[in-house]
Every structure is written in C-alpha cells, then in structure tokens.
Amino acid sequence: xxxxxAVHAEVETLFALVRERYGGRLDAEQxxxxxxxxxxxxxxxxxxxxxxxTNADEPGQPFAPHRADP
Amino acid sequence: xxxxxxWSPVRRLAEGIRSRRLSPVAxxxxxxxxxxxxxxxxxAVVTVTxxxxxxxxxxxxxxxxxxSYRGPLHGVPYGAKDLLATxxxxxxxxxxxxxxxxxxxxxxxxxxxxxEAGAVLCAKLAMVELAGGMGYRQPNAAFTGPGINxxxxxxxxxxxxxxxxxxVAAGLVPFAIxxxxxxSILSPAGNCGLAGLRPTYGRVSRHxxxxxxxxxxxxxxxxxTADDCGLVLExxxxxxxxxxxxxxxxxxxxxxxxxGRRFRFGxxxxxxxxxxxxxxENFARSLEVLRELGSVEEVTLPDLPYDDITRTILFAEAxxxxxxxxxxxxxxxLTAPEDRYTAYARDAILAKDYLxxxxxxxxxxxxxxxxxxxxxxxxxxGRTTVAAMLDGEVRSAIRGTAxxxxxxxxxxAGLPAVAVPNGFGARGLPTSLxxxxxxxxxxxILAAARAYQSRxxxxxxxxxxx
Numbered sequence: 009x010x011x012x013x014a015v016h017a018e019v020e021t022l023f024a025l026v027r028e029r030y031g032g033r034l035d036a037e038q039x040x041x042x043x044x045x046x047x048x049x050x051x052x053x054x055x056x057x058x059x060x061x062t063n064a065d066e067p068g069q070p071f072a073p074h075r076a077d078p
Numbered sequence: 079x080x081x082x083x084x085w086s087p088v089r090r091l092a093e094g095i096r097s098r099r100l101s102p103v104a105x106x107x108x109x110x111x112x113x114x115x116x117x118x119x120x121x122a123v124v125t126v127t128x129x130x131x132x133x134x135x136x137x138x139x140x141x142x143x144x145x146s147y148r149g150p151l152h153g154v155p156y157g158a159k160d161l162l163a164t165x166x167x168x169x170x171x172x173x174x175x176x177x178x179x180x181x182x183x184x185x186x187x188x189x190x191x192x193x194e195a196g197a198v199l200c201a202k203l204a205m206v207e208l209a210g211g212m213g214y215r216q217p218n219a220a221f222t223g224p225g226i227n228x229x230x231x232x233x234x235x236x237x238x239x240x241x242x243x244x245x246v247a248a249g250l251v252p253f254a255i256x257x258x259x260x261x262s263i264l265s266p267a268g269n270c271g272l273a274g275l276r277p278t279y280g281r282v283s284r285h286x287x288x289x290x291x292x293x294x295x296x297x298x299x300x301x302x303t304a305d306d307c308g309l310v311l312e313x314x315x316x317x318x319x320x321x322x323x324x325x326x327x328x329x330x331x332x333x334x335x336x337x338g339r340r341f342r343f344g345x346x347x348x349x350x351x352x353x354x355x356x357x358x359e360n361f362a363r364s365l366e367v368l369r370e371l372g373s374v375e376e377v378t379l380p381d382l383p384y385d386d387i388t389r390t391i392l393f394a395e396a397x398x399x400x401x402x403x404x405x406x407x408x409x410x411x412l413t414a415p416e417d418r419y420t421a422y423a424r425d426a427i428l429a430k431d432y433l434x435x436x437x438x439x440x441x442x443x444x445x446x447x448x449x450x451x452x453x454x455x456x457x458x459x460g461r462t463t464v465a466a467m468l469d470g471e472v473r474s475a476i477r478g479t480a481x482x483x484x485x486x487x488x489x490x491a492g493l494p495a496v497a498v499p500n501g502f503g504a505r506g507l508p509t510s511l512x513x514x515x516x517x518x519x520x521x522x523i524l525a526a527a528r529a530y531q532s533r534x535x536x537x538x539x540x541x542x543x544x
Contacts, residue, residue: 022426030422033407038419045213045423048478052390053431055383061437068440068491069293072322 011054019043019050083108084249085540088306089333091252092150095142102142102153106135106198109155112250113201116544120235121223122244124160125202127168131155134198141196150309152196157251159239160202161209161288162186162297172288173205173238175221176403176411186286187321188255188297188314195313203241203254207412209262210238211290211396213420213477217468221413224468227269228541229507233465236266237472242300243270248544253301253310257287259294260392260476260489264497267300268460268510271499273527273537274300275307278517279492280325282311283318291395292323294388294489303537304496304527308333311520325518332521333528341372341526343513344453346379352481353462356503361459364500364511364530368457371529377449377456384483385475387442388490390427390435392476397424443491450493450516455523458484460497460510484514494520496527499536508536 023043031039083091083105094100110128117123138153163170163182171178189199204222206214217224217234225240227233228248235244239256243266246254256263258276267274275298282297289295299310308331315329345365350358368374403409404421412418450456462480466472475482488495493514500511511530515523531537 026422026425029425030419033410034419034422041416041419042423045420046426049390049393049423049426052383052386052478053428053434055386056390056431056434056438059382059434059438059441061434061441065437066440067433067436068443069436 015050015054019047022046022050084112085302086252087302088150088154088252088309091154095153096147098142102135102138102198103132105153106131106155106200109200109251113245116248117201117245117250120226120228120244120248122204122225122241122248122250123201124171124204124222124241125168127199127201130166130168131198131200134193138196138198148196151192151313153198155198155200155251156192157201157203157242157245157254158189158199159205159242159254159256161205161257162189162255163286164189164199164202168202170202171221172208173220173222174207174412176408178221184286187283187318189286191314191316197313200251201245203245205241206238207414207417208400209257209259209288209290211259211400212409212412212417214414215416215471215477216414217466217472219414219417226468227465227507228544229271230505231543232468233505233507234269234468234472236269236465238262239266239300242266243272246270246272246300246302247541249540253299253306255297255314256300257295257297258489259290260388261482261485263298263300264460264485264495264512267497268508269465271508271536271539272300272302273304273307273496273498274298275311275496275520275524276488276494277311277315277520278494280323281329281520282314283321283324285318285320289399291392291399293395294392304498304524304531305333307496308524327518329520332525339525341368341454341529342452343368343372343374344377344449344456345374346456346458346483347376349458349484353459354464354503356464357459357462357509360501360503360509361511367530367533370533377453379449379487380445382438382442382445384442384486384490385478385481387435387438388486389476389478390432391439391490393424394427394432397421439490442487446487446491446493447516455513455515455526456484458512460512464503464505464507464509484512488514493517494523496523498527498531500534501536
C-alpha cells in the first residue's frame with residue numbers, strides 16, 4: 009500500500025467512526041466538511057509521525073503530584 | 079470632558095489623573111458614552127458595564143483626592159474580552175449564543191487585579207464564539223455579528239479578540255484585555271493598527287477565563303502603544319494559587335530601560351513567504367528602522383512540522399474542553415455554520431498523535447530558545463495579510479489555510495510577543511510588526527517595540543471614521 013493509499017484508508021476509517029457517532033445529526037454538506045477536516049487531521053498526524061524522537065523525549069508538559077497541604 | 083482624551087495613551091491619561099487635571103468619573107462618562115454610541119457600529123461590545131464603571135470611577139476619584147494614588151491604571155477605563163468572568167450580574171457570554179445569558183458570581187483573577195490597580199471596567203467586549211476553537215472560517219462567527227474594523231467597515235477586526243481590537247482602535251476604551259491561544263491578540267492588534275502583547279505562558283493567571291486549550295491560553299493587553307501594554311501587564315501578571323500554571327516570577331515593567339541599548343534582531347529565513355506584497359514591503363522598511371537600533375541577522379530553525387504540532391495540541395485540547403457542548407449537539411446553536419460540525423471531526427485525533435505533538439513541543443521549545451538565546455528578539459510581520467473582508471474567508475494557520483511558523487512556535491512554546499503597527503497595505507488597512515522573545519523577556523521585547531515606535535508614528539494614526 010502506498011503512502012497516499014494508507015492516508016486515504018486512515019481517513020476513511022476515521023470518517024466512518026465519526027459518521028457512526030454523529031452522522032445522525034449532520035446533513036450531507038456537513039458530513040463533507042467533517043471529512044475534509046479529518047483529511048487535515050490525518051495529514052498533520054502523518055507529519056508528526058515522520059519525525060523520529062528518542063525514548064528520552066518527554067512531553068513538554070511535566071506532570072506534578074498533587075498534595076493539598078504544604 | 080473634551081474628546082482629546084480619546085486615543086490618549088494610558089501613560090498620558092495616568093499623568094492627567096494623578097495630577098487631578100483629569101477626573102476618573104468624567105473619563106468614564108466619556109468612554110461609556112462612546113461605547114454606547116459607537117460600539118454597535120463595530121459590533122465591538124457585548125455589555126456596557128455602566129453601573130460598575132461609575133462606582134469604580136467614583137471610588138478612584140475619592141481615593142486620589144485623598145492622596146491615595148494606586149498607580150498608572152488608577153481611574154483609567156478599559157474593556158475586557160467577554161471570556162473573563164465578572165460578578166455583579168454582568169453576563170459572560172464567551173461570544174456564543176448558547177451562553178449569552180450566563181452569569182458568574184466571581185471575577186476572573188485578571189479582572190480582580192485590574193480592580194486592585196484602580197482600573198475602571200467599562201465594557202465586556204465581543205469575541206469570536208468560543209475564541210474560535212470550533213473551526214470558524216469567516217468573520218461572522220459570534221452572536222454579536224462579525225467584528226468590524228474601524229479602519230474600514232468592510233473589513234474584519236480580527237479574531238478572536240475582535241471587540242478588544244475594534245474598541246481600542248475606535249477610541250471606545252484606552253486599553254482592553256484579550257486572550258490568545260494562537261493569534262487572538264496579535265491578529266486583532268495587527269488588523270486594527272494597535273499594540274498587542276501576548277505574555278509568556280504562565281505570566282498571567284487564567285483563573286476565571288474560558289478555557290479553550292489549557293496549555294496554550296494566555297491573557298494580555300491590546301493598547302495604543304507598546305508602553306501601555308507594559309503598564310497593563312504589570313497590573314495583571316503574577317502567581318495565582320487558583321491557576322497552578324502561573325509562575326512564581328514577579329513582573330515589574332521597566333518602562334525606562336534599557337536606554338541606548340543596541341538590539342540584536344533575528345529574522346527567520348523565508349518568514350515573509352506567503353505574505354501580501356504590502357506586508358513584505360512594510361516589513362522591509364521596518365527592518366531598515368531596526369538596523370538603526372541594532373543588528374539584524376537571518377536565522378533558521380530546524381525543519382519540524384511546527385504548525386502541525388501546535389494545531390494538533392489546540393484541536394485536541396479544545397475538543398476536550400468543550401466535550402459537553404460538542405457531545406450534546408449544543409454546537410448546533412453556534413453562529414458560524416462550520417462551527418456547528420467541524421469539532422466532530424476531531425474524534426479522529428489519536429491519543430498517540432496528541433502525545434507526539436506534546437513530545438515535539440519540547441523539542442520545539444528547546445530549539446526556539448537556542449535560537450533566541452543569541453538574540454533580543456525574532457522579528458516578523460505580525461500577519462501575512464491585512465484584515466480579511468467581512469464577507470470573505472479568514473485564512474488561518476490553525477486550519478492549515480495559511481502558514482504561521484512564528485505563531486506556531488511562539489504559542490506552542492509559550493513565548494511572549496508584541497505586535498505594533500508598521501504601515502498600511504491593501505484597502506488602507508494596517509499592517510504590523512512582531513517582536514518575539516525568550517520566555518519571561520517581556521521587558522526586552524517591549525523595549526525593542528518602544529524603540530521602534532519612538533522612530534515611527536504609525537501608532538499615532540487613528541481611523542478617520544471613528
């Protein structure tokens with residue numbers, strides 16, 4: 009499967025999920041808009057996945073344990 | 079009171095108030111009248127807070143007469159983007175029809191801090207619904223109508239702090255508070271010919287502000303000058319136990335310094351790609367001014383998908399923040415047709431991709447700091463175009479219809495930036511210049527912006543119609 013075919017397959021799979029969840033409240037034009045938005049999301053995800061990171065590259069958003077008293 | 083207080087910078091108003099040449103009550107009356115009379119012309123106002131304003135103004139007048147002067151915002155009118163909670167029965171609508179009658183029983187920390195500084199809240203200002211987080215593509219995306227630009231009533235005032243931009247540019251308030259997740263302070267500032275300051279993430283408490291994206295949202299001022307932005311930032315900055323992301327770093331605005339400093343400016347290679355011709359030309363002229371203030375060198379960032387990183391974080395967090403509204407179908411009540419369905423698509427964002435964006439954000443932040451460590455500021459056009467037409471499509475890096483590396487890096491990495499006007503482009507609309515600095519270097523970028531404004535007069539020009 010080529011890269012574009014893989015992207016297309018991913019878009020269609022995710023679109024099917026979204027249509028299953030929300031299709032009942034959307035008309036054809038809105039569904040087309042949702043599909044276009046999913047294409048953008050998948051393209052962005054592909055760009056992110058193409059960058060290799062190391063095991064040490066943590067999210068830039070550290071978690072802090074909570075304790076109410078000092 | 080004479081109309082010559084209109085378009086007076088905060089610093090000049092403060093001098094008048096402190097010396098008791100200007101009455102806070104008369105000032106409030108002047109701006110309340112303008113908000114009520116002219117606000118509708120620009121779709122700039124949600125609520126004029128007349129009763130609260132006059133109460134605050136009378137208190138300021140009494141205190142100052144008694145010799146108790148709180149500082150440069152004492153007795154100065156302002157407006158707040160309508161995503162900041164206000165008590166006293168004043169609605170906080172988030173620009174969205176489903177929330178247009180909602181009232182909070184407390185003040186957001188920024189509102190409380192401005193009250194403590196003696197500032198006078200005159201209006202809650204219009205904004206793009208839910209700060210634009212649902213995917214709008216057009217200016218008409220608020221129950222108050224599209225934000226209208228005082229420089230041309232056919233043009234948009236910017237988003238999402240549209241009323242904050244219109245109101246200051248039209249002389250309806252001397253300064254306003256806006257918010258930026260990606261572009262929502264710098265964009266209306268640029269579109270309306272104002273100074274707009276996006277502080278470092280964590281500089282200003284978000285407590286009581288609508289959450290769009292927890293790791294991207296910042297509050298900051300729009301004003302006539304960079305100097306005014308510094309005065310306002312000092313009042314609203316600081317640690318807040320109610321917002322654990324606020325940093326324990328005191329901000330004291332250094333409005334005097336550094337005098338005589340030679341600045342080191344950097345320009346990202348290809349940063350004007352995709353800009354309108356007038357934007358490129360005005361930026362080139364701005365660089366000539368900046369070379370008189372110091373050095374300008376070309377710099378590069380590594381090849382990373384900056385827009386995709388920040389966009390993925392924004393979409394994922396915004397969709398979680400408004401999960402109830404989206405899942406319930408409540409977005410059907412929003413104004414812009416595309417805001418009624420686009421968010422459903424974001425169920426397609428996979429958790430591992432969101433986490434990859436967060437991991438890449440760390441790389442992005444380190445790379446941006448590496449470049450900025452040798453500079454005082456990165457400079458760039460504030461926006462690639464002048465303001466969109468009211469009936470046109472809004473080009474946006476958030477949706478991928480424009481490119482904005484400075485915005486993606488600046489917001490994704492939480493870096494401060496200030497935009498100031500630097501000329502005019504198509505249809506006589508303003509263009510802008512932005513200075514972006516290292517984290518916590520607001521004083522440095524404000525000094526650079528002040529130095530630029532000391533050699534130009536774009537900030538002294540005001541819309542003829544207003």
